[in-house]
Amino acid sequence: MDEAARHALIDKAERTHRLAEAELAALLADDGATDELAAAADRVRRAFVGDEVHLRGLIEFSSYCRQNCLYCGLRRDNKNAQRYRLSPEEIVALAEKAKAAGYPTVVMQSGEDAWFTAERLAAIVRDVKRLGLTVTLSVGERMTDEYRVLREAGADRFLLRIETTDRALYERLDPGMSHEDRIRCLADLKRLGYEVGTGCLVGLPGQTAEMLARDVLFFRSIDADMVGIGPLVPNGETPLGDERPGDMRLVRRMVAAIRLLLPEANIPATTAMETLSPGARELMLRSGANVMMPNVTEGEARQKYALYPGKACVADTPEHCRACMEGRIRAMGRTVGKGPGGRMRKNRK
Numbered sequence: 001m002d003e004a005a006r007h008a009l010i011d012k013a014e015r016t017h018r019l020a021e022a023e024l025a026a027l028l029a030d031d032g033a034t035d036e037l038a039a040a041a042d043r044v045r046r047a048f049v050g051d052e053v054h055l056r057g058l059i060e061f062s063s064y065c066r067q068n069c070l071y072c073g074l075r076r077d078n079k080n081a082q083r084y085r086l087s088p089e090e091i092v093a094l095a096e097k098a099k100a101a102g103y104p105t106v107v108m109q110s111g112e113d114a115w116f117t118a119e120r121l122a123a124i125v126r127d128v129k130r131l132g133l134t135v136t137l138s139v140g141e142r143m144t145d146e147y148r149v150l151r152e153a154g155a156d157r158f159l160l161r162i163e164t165t166d167r168a169l170y171e172r173l174d175p176g177m178s179h180e181d182r183i184r185c186l187a188d189l190k191r192l193g194y195e196v197g198t199g200c201l202v203g204l205p206g207q208t209a210e211m212l213a214r215d216v217l218f219f220r221s222i223d224a225d226m227v228g229i230g231p232l233v234p235n236g237e238t239p240l241g242d243e244r245p246g247d248m249r250l251v252r253r254m255v256a257a258i259r260l261l262l263p264e265a266n267i268p269a270t271t272a273m274e275t276l277s278p279g280a281r282e283l284m285l286r287s288g289a290n291v292m293m294p295n296v297t298e299g300e301a302r303q304k305y306a307l308y309p310g311k312a313c314v315a316d317t318p319e320h321c322r323a324c325m326e327g328r329i330r331a332m333g334r335t336v337g338k339g340p341g342g343r344m345r346k347n348r349k
């Protein structure tokens, strides 16, 4: 794309927060647009969600999974995965520690582990809510009634990435899962009043800029409260082990495009980004992102939750993570968010 056309499109996105699919795809395909897109997204981030960076304490409580996603180290056919399951008491104890370390929000994440029935999970959610924490769940697909039970137990937010909006690609990479089910889950979560986080992977085999543009427009169409982007980190224990890692410049354009089109959304700088490129979290926080999710899982479990190899910070303690994040945020001239850091709605320009 020539410079004038690129500039006109980015300017339009910054002013109107709208782009057509073809316009978005052209920008996402244009490596030369990366810095200008990121700078515009950084301005929009500051205007709409401010300088605070919200920290969520991530508790990875079970590595058992009944699904078989081709990219993920927790997939059920990975016989070399080390499986563990924290007890409800251990999960609540980690949440207590997260609170003591100053996290207002915990994200409870796991594989799709049937041991954690909705009732068992709901009891844990109630205990964690008694601590005064905001609770986000990321436990995959469930029946509508289960989402309801969990919401009634006090769960505030739910993360479920669409992974890709391209039906054929999704169903190829997530065998046995259906695109309709995924959409049904996201619609249920919205209807039940959760703050809903979704997102996609970047670097999937066969994925195009047009597909990614449709992903961004999908996030906008469901009014996603949070959008997380994961560059594919190939895992040698999975069928996608020989793929190329996601292109970090494309990831940066995605983060920026999401900020421009969904100016109020929470957008995390994710661990997968840092794993592929040290320092990427800061770069993403300057390209539209405003959230980080440090791991507060302790001990062996922290190493065994191996979605992909070389996961950043896996040997650190939760206390070290918290202090390290705060230092990094301050060094950027930003501040650590004080409250639960929910989706902003009033800050329209």
Ligand code: SAM
Pocket: 071, 072, 073, 074, 109, 110, 111, 112, 138, 139, 140, 141, 159, 160, 161, 163, 200, 201, 230, 231, 232, 233, 234, 235, 272, 307, 308
């Ligand atoms: N099982 C739940 C689910 O799938 O929604 C939650 C846990 S799952 C491990 C969380 C996210 O990890 C997935 O949405 C997927 O995008 C990401 N993930 C899995 N394998 C990955 C890989 N190799 N590289 C980057 N991200 C990956």
Ligand code: SF4
Pocket: 065, 066, 067, 068, 069, 072, 073, 074, 075, 076, 110, 111, 112, 140
């Ligand atoms: Fe299981 Fe989630 Fe990994 Fe898929 S991405 S295998 S559902 S943990």
